[in-house]
Amino acid sequence: MEAEDQPPPLEWSALREGIAVSVWTSFLAASAETMVFFAYFDPMLLGSDELPPTWLALRPVAYAAGFFFFWAFTLSAAALTAYMLRSRPHS
């Protein structure tokens, strides 16, 4: 017997699940990438060269920009994976 006053929860739609999982796993990966990358690379070094964008030589700006850069790319990989896995034509 099911509890009458509390119907079982509906499952998430595949689209919603795909988006949520992609955003979350890519967030985790991007956080780790940011830590590793900036542990070995000091954005201040960009200030000593003429060529690269000097606005990136500010550490807080570079950390944030790096994080979102990584997140954008990991998100694209995760979203593509989610899409590929569920769009496979069934034979």
Added chain:
Amino acid sequence: MTAPVAAADDSLYAAHQKLYPREVGGRFARLRILAVAGLLGVFYGLPWVRWDGRQAVLFDLPARKFYIFGLTFFPQDFYLLTWLLIIAALSLFFFTAVGGRLWCGYACPQTVWTEVFVWMERLTEGKWARRIKLDKGPWTAQKLLRKAAKQILWVSFAVFTGFSFVGFFVPVHELAAGVAALKLSSWEWYWILFYGFATYGNAGYLREQVCKYMCPYARFQSAMFDRNTLIISYDAQRGEPRGSRGRDAALRPPGLGDCIDCTLCVQACPTGIDIRKGLQYECIACAACIDACDEVMDKVGSPRGLVRYATQAEIDGKPTRIARPRILVYASLLCLLVVGFAFAVSHRMPLDVDVLRDRNALYRELNDGRIENVYSIRIINKDQQAHEFKLSASNLPNAVVDSDSPTQFVNAEEVKTVVARVRVPGGQEHGGRNFLISAQAVDEPRIRVTSRARFFAEP
């Protein structure tokens, strides 16, 4: 483990059934409240703790220095962080193998913050049945008032959470002064709101859906389980066949087991499962069903423990083995790593040296015939006190290291870049050769670090 079935409506905005877990009190609820209070106390309190005249725990990203009580860590110590993460992961494996999903039920931030948000919800919107009625009912002034009060509590708590989080990265006294004067950099505002919003969304709305759909640990934890792992179990042998009782609950109709099918365990479950169907991957081992069932068993006069923490072996009437190969392997690896970590931290060399070759010239011949190479040497003094460092070369015969002064003074926790010229007699070297550059504290010869470099001369 079955994959969640996609709902027929594939829209992002398809309504998701909101869960209204029934509140229960009991031993495990009290244990969780204790864990919540302890963990949140550490999270909100730690930024305010002082140590040696500065914030005890501060991850100063702009300065690239991490302060943890008496210790200061530099990016060069990154391997220690990796080490620590491995220890954390292995502890998770160990505790999962022994006690099941203890992490999920008592320590996961998702559980901890959800507990607080649910408490605020109960404070403003009332208990379980009342909340369901309120949500179903029309928008009255009272509903508006209750919902508004909840949002005010939630939002302010979430923003305070974001503030405390940023307080681990920006000195919290400065941050507080900045918030009070509305003078913070846009990045500080941004991260406070970002973390606050994540807390609000995860603990206020997503709740069990995070565990169900988004948590990787929930999917792989079963790999650490075996028949001797503590899980939340329903004792089917005792409970079945289940059946409701009449008005006098203590009167058991013949042939029925202990389960009176009151479904309180289902109503209390924050992930909406029925534990009587056996262990499911949605179960976060919060033990709310145990508390609910114990209360009922007390009322009908049956012994507690129809739903209880037990191993599969115990339920099957076999002895439970705690010391088994899996546990021993996890435990000994964990011990090894922890001891190694403690040793590495306590014996950490408070000095680092980076050697970079001068980019302009490979080598230079001096007037007296000697060959000179120029290097830029970064001396990173990680110690809490200043030192004089002497530079020297080895593995390169007759080499002389020359810089602006015979020793280099580097302040506590400072980084100094020194230009050093390394000279050897003419004709001695041909082509390239690897050698070593060392820095050694004059006052404390124990502090000595060697770095590899390459010397070039005429082919």
